[in-house]
Every structure is written in C-alpha cells, then in structure tokens.
Amino acid sequence: MDYLPIFIDLKHRQCLVVGGGDIAARKAALLLKAQASVSIVAPEISEMCRQLLDDDRYVGKIEWINAKFSPTYLGEQILVIAATDDENVNLQVYQAAKDRKILANVADQPEMCDFILPSVLDRSPIVVAISSGGQSPILARQLRARLETLIPPAYSKLGLLVGEYRERVKAKFGQLKQRRRFWESVLQGPVADHVLAGRDGLAIKTLESLIEETSDNALQHGEVYLVGAGPGDPDLLTFKALRLMQQADVVFYDRLVSKEILALVRKEAEMVYVGKQRAWHSKRQDEINLLLLEHAQAGKRVLRLKGGDPFIFGRGGEEIATLAEQKIPFQVVPGITAASGVACYSGIPLTHRDYSQSCVFVTGQLKEGELDLNWQALVQPRQTVVVYMGLAGLDILSQQLQSHGMRADMPAALVQQGTTENQQVWVSTIAELPDLAKKQQPVAPTLLIVGEVVQLHNQLSWFSQ
Numbered sequence: 001m002d003y004l005p006i007f008i009d010l011k012h013r014q015c016l017v018v019g020g021g022d023i024a025a026r027k028a029a030l031l032l033k034a035q036a037s038v039s040i041v042a043p044e045i046s047e048m049c050r051q052l053l054d055d056d057r058y059v060g061k062i063e064w065i066n067a068k069f070s071p072t073y074l075g076e077q078i079l080v081i082a083a084t085d086d087e088n089v090n091l092q093v094y095q096a097a098k099d100r101k102i103l104a105n106v107a108d109q110p111e112m113c114d115f116i117l118p119s120v121l122d123r124s125p126i127v128v129a130i131s132s133g134g135q136s137p138i139l140a141r142q143l144r145a146r147l148e149t150l151i152p153p154a155y156s157k158l159g160l161l162v163g164e165y166r167e168r169v170k171a172k173f174g175q176l177k178q179r180r181r182f183w184e185s186v187l188q189g190p191v192a193d194h195v196l197a198g199r200d201g202l203a204i205k206t207l208e209s210l211i212e213e214t215s216d217n218a219l220q221h222g223e224v225y226l227v228g229a230g231p232g233d234p235d236l237l238t239f240k241a242l243r244l245m246q247q248a249d250v251v252f253y254d255r256l257v258s259k260e261i262l263a264l265v266r267k268e269a270e271m272v273y274v275g276k277q278r279a280w281h282s283k284r285q286d287e288i289n290l291l292l293l294e295h296a297q298a299g300k301r302v303l304r305l306k307g308g309d310p311f312i313f314g315r316g317g318e319e320i321a322t323l324a325e326q327k328i329p330f331q332v333v334p335g336i337t338a339a340s341g342v343a344c345y346s347g348i349p350l351t352h353r354d355y356s357q358s359c360v361f362v363t364g365q366l367k368e369g370e371l372d373l374n375w376q377a378l379v380q381p382r383q384t385v386v387v388y389m390g391l392a393g394l395d396i397l398s399q400q401l402q403s404h405g406m407r408a409d410m411p412a413a414l415v416q417q418g419t420t421e422n423q424q425v426w427v428s429t430i431a432e433l434p435d436l437a438k439k440q441q442p443v444a445p446t447l448l449i450v451g452e453v454v455q456l457h458n459q460l461s462w463f464s465q
Helices: 022-033 047-054 087-099 137-150 154-172 176-187 190-196 200-213 239-245 285-297 316-325 338-346 394-403 433-440 452-460
Strands: 014-018 037-041 062-065 079-082 103-106 119-123 126-130 223-228 250-253 270-273 301-306 330-333 358-363 383-388 411-416 424-429 446-450
Touching (some): 014 087, 022 079, 047 062, 119 137, 119 154, 126 137, 154 176, 176 190, 239 330, 285 301, 285 316, 301 316, 316 330, 338 383, 338 411, 338 446, 394 446, 424 433
Parallel strands (some): 014 037, 079 103, 223 330, 250 301
16 A cells, blocks of 8 residues: 555644645635644635635634745644645645655645545545545546445434444443444344434334343354355455455465455454365365364354355365254355356356257366266267366366267367456367367366357457456
8 A cells, every 4th residue: 555544533633725726625625524723825715715714614713824835834733735736835835844744735746745635425423535546536536426326324324323322332242242243233234224214213222122132142152154255356256245254253265265355354354274275285174174163162253265156166065064063053155156257257158059058067176096977978969068176187088078979179168267367268179178288287276168168269258357
C-alpha cells in the first residue's frame, strides 16, 4: 500500500484550507462534516465558499482569512490542504507544512500529498472510504456509487443500534470471542432484517430478547465450515463462502487455494497450510480430519478451504464423516469444480448439441504406477472426458484410451491453472498429447479435457490473460 487507510478524529481541531475556489470549498465541507474547525486562507472566495460561511450549521466552526498564504498561518493546525490554481503557492504550502511536520495535501498532485482524501460513502457511524492513491479519483467515485446500491442508508440506523447496546452486551458476555459471535448472529439475523425494513421497534425488542436469552455456552460451541474455493478466480466464490470465510477462527487450506482467495479470509484468523501434492503431503488425510475435530471441540469455528468443490475429488466426505461421528456441527458449501470453471474459461463447452451429450469426470492419480479406470466406459461416442490430476499418468491415459477404441486424432486439451492469470491452454490430439506435455512442461494444477468439444476452443475462447 502507498497509503495507510486510517480514520482521524478531527472534532474541534484546527485545519487549514488554502484557496478560495469550488475545489477548496468541497475540501472544507468534508472537514466540517468531520466536525473540524476550518480556516480558509484566500484573497478571494467563490460563492460555494460563501455558502459554507453563511451556513447556520457551521457557525463558529469556519472562518475566512482574507489574505494570501503565509507560513505564519500554520500554527495549531493538524493538517493543511492546498487547493489553489497557482503551482508556486501550492508548493509553498507543502514545503511550509513539511517543515512544521504538519500533514499536507495538495489537490490533484499526489506527489505532494502526505494523505489522500478518499471518496466517502457516509452511513454514519458506518463510513466507507475508497481511494485510488491519487491515481484515478474517478474510478474511486464509481466504486463508491456501486457501493451506494449495496449499502442502503438504513445501515446507519443499524450501526447506531449496535452502538447503543454495545456496553450491555459487553457486560453480559465477558469474552471477546463470545461478543463477536453474538454480534455476528445479530447482524445476519432478524434484528438486521427488521432495521433494514424500517421496523425499528421490533428490532429493539428482538435484540433485547437475544441479549437476555442467549447463554454463554451457546456462544462457545465449535463448528466446521467445509468450503469449496473454486478453481482459482476469487470472483467465482459464492456469497455464503465469503460470509463463512469472514467468520472463521482458524483456516486449514489446500495448495490449490489461490493467494487472492486467501486474502479474503478474516484477517485475525489463524492460517494453517495442509496442502498435498503428488509424492508429498504436508499433512496426511487422517491428520487433517483430526485437526478439524480437535479445533472444533476447542470451541473454534473452523474453515476447511479446499480448491474446487469439496465433494468432487476433494475428499470432503471423509472429513465430515469424522465430524458427524463426534456430533460436531458442520456446513458444506459447494464450489465451482475445476471441470466446469476451467472448461468455461477455456472456451470448451463440456456438452454441446452437435458434439457431446454426456460428460464424465475421472481422476488420473496414479496408484503404485497404475491407473485403474473403467476404460471402456470412457471410450464412448459423443462424450467428453475430464481428467483431474492427470499429468503424471498422461502416457498411460493416452495409451489405454487408444487401446480401448478411442481414435488417435480425438481432440484433447491441457489447461494449466485455469481461471487465473497464469492460464495456459494447449490443444492437440489424444495420441500427441504426451509429447506436447513433455515439450511445454505444464505445472499443476492442469486439467485434461478429451472429446470433440475441444475443437471449439479456438472459436469460443474468451478469457485473455
């Protein structure tokens, strides 16, 4: 980050704005909204500045110093904003502020900014600030406009309601973990629904009942979230996956979970890598099962984050079986499996009216150097075959499919790290694919797609890296 995003308490503190135009007026208005005491220094001021001076809300909070800027005006100010159309004056303000160790901002000149004034979505006490670091203020404003539709004004009332009951909840629940869980349930349940629907009285009544009726023990139970993270692109996560990722106390994640997805997990959560790859496992499967159980029994909310879908070659069923035996509550959130996500991003439909009426998913993982698959079932007309973890056994796959009747020129594709910026697609035939792999050296995760639909790749490919 080029700037640390912080919120500063400016109540009754002195701030200086140099300049008298409309830009200066907008900067001064923002400071006044934060309850700062504002001085405008300029020999002339615009009508917008005069309106601020005449506004009854700001009586005694804003003054106009009818003069050119002088460093002598930098006295008790906590920050200064320069918004003139004279570059020499702006530079003078910036240098004078730096000499006095006062934070300075020169409008539209990021190189002379100790802080950035963000685009603000105000739902006080909830405030969302968006900054582009001075690179694209228009983009920041567009993002704010988008958030305006996602965060309605009623969130202001919800924030105020929580603030009113914060001390009461703190007195009822002594542990921070208990309070966090209580408020998370409140903000995702009927209390929030009532406030957002304008039923303020019912919201208060419901909240008071929850405070009285919720026991300490009810907030101590552990739970496991088995969540599919999809094939790599964070935009493919479900809303439920994101919500549970933000609630977790501890996260056990796989090798195939991208760093962009991991960045969306609650920042305070403990992160534990339990990835596995061919011939090397950081944790054996039975160890992972036990870790989930132990942490849930300790009262933690455990997130098991797995690439793709946990029930499609993800061994998710084994993990929740252990939990079910011990009566540990759990949730399973499906993810977009690699076959679906990678095929879409490669422009290869898994089914197509003219080419394929069925699709089969198989694992190409070797066991003692062999592949035990129902080869005859894979060699069927008008069918697409998707092979997970098939790189190591690619030679065997090619040979066996051909020996069981698949024609040598059947179209086939290798897709490396699909849906991510590292996606690569290599199209060939089932006979020539092993030689292609030796030449290109694809890295895991790489998916193999076999079938007539592969020939549509060049026509339908849309995802550009």
